[in-house]
Amino acid sequence: MGRKPRTLRFDAFELDCDNRQLRRHGRVIELGSRYFDALALLVTRRGELVTKQAFMDAVWQGIPVTDEALTQCIRTLRRALGDDAANPRFIATVPKHGYRFVAAEPRSAGARARPRVSQLGGACALTGLAAGAVAGLVYGMIAGTGGGGQVMILAAMIGALGLIAGSGLGAGMAAAIAWRGRADAWVVAGTAMGGLCVGALGNLLGREGVALLSGVPIANVTGPFEGAVIGTATGLVAWVALAGGGRLAVLSVSVVSGLAAAGLIFLSGGTLLAGSLQALQHGLSGFRLDVAKIGFLAGEPGLTRTALGWTLAIESQIFIFAIAGGLLVVRRRLIEPDRS
Secondary structure (H helix, E strand, C coil), X not given: CCCCCCEEEECXXXXXXXXXXXXXXXXXXXXXXXXXXXXXXXXXXXXXXXXXXXXXXXXXXXXCCXXXXXXXXXXXHHHHHCCCCCCCCCEEEECCCEEEECCXXXXXXXXXXXXXXXXXXXXXXXXXXXXXXXXXXXXXXXXXXXXXXXXXXXXXXXXXXXXXXXXXXXXXXXXXXXXXXXXXXXXXXXXXXXXXXXXXXXXXXXXXXXXXXXXXXXXXXXXXXXXXXXXXXXXXXXXXXXCCCCHHHHHHHHHHHHHHHHHHXXXXXXXXXXXXXXXXXXXXXXXXXXXXXXXXXXXXXCCCHHHHHHHHHHHHHHHHHHHHHHHHHHHHHHCCCCCC
């Protein structure tokens, strides 16, 4: 049986001494060989004073260097860790003597994950709300027949649906990360499960709720299948974003997964927002939206099958791009090193 790799942990960082890598949430931060040795010395002697001579002996191993070399080493380490010499979280200066590593050892992988996953869930909820409000506003202006008040009400209602959808996806995403302690392929499964649950809830409210209140059964509204598909597409984007993928990679995956999700829903006969509004218009008398106008913008004589395909593509892309943007904001604040 092989020896367990020696890994030193602090805050969101892992110092893999066997593989000589510094990682933050799984993302490798490049360090020169001597700088890595200096950081390992500091972390190993956490809380102790490490003198200049100790650095010279352990890092430079007797090679004559100036004090400036050590100063530059510490400056580089602070930059890599996002630390501030004036208000240190990791490396504190002991004037005229040396340096001390002051970061406490993390309590557990779960404790490290909680602040991050809570902000992920919040980001997904807020961006879902924003995407839903935008969609409701646009559809209200295009198809509304009751004036500006109706447009605002529709934007608020669909914004609330987006909030619920984003919260469900964010909860599944956060649960997977909290369980695994990192962003990996299980994020996709967790987000898909969150989407499935939200889709099932939305279907129940859209069909059974309306039927209960009006006595009219409504068919062909968004359900668990569509929720799971959108959840899977969003989970792929989250995996790439939170595992450290570049912004271009996140953008590319958002486009491809959004179009793939829309295509799968379209081919299966499913629907998202526009199709659900069409089902409500057909099932409820006095429904004050003329959804055929949405199809007119696509050059169709109404909300035809072709027009529905276009709305599926646009709606999925708006929602997934919104979530991707929120994840990138969270990543910049919590995963990427502070550049200040």
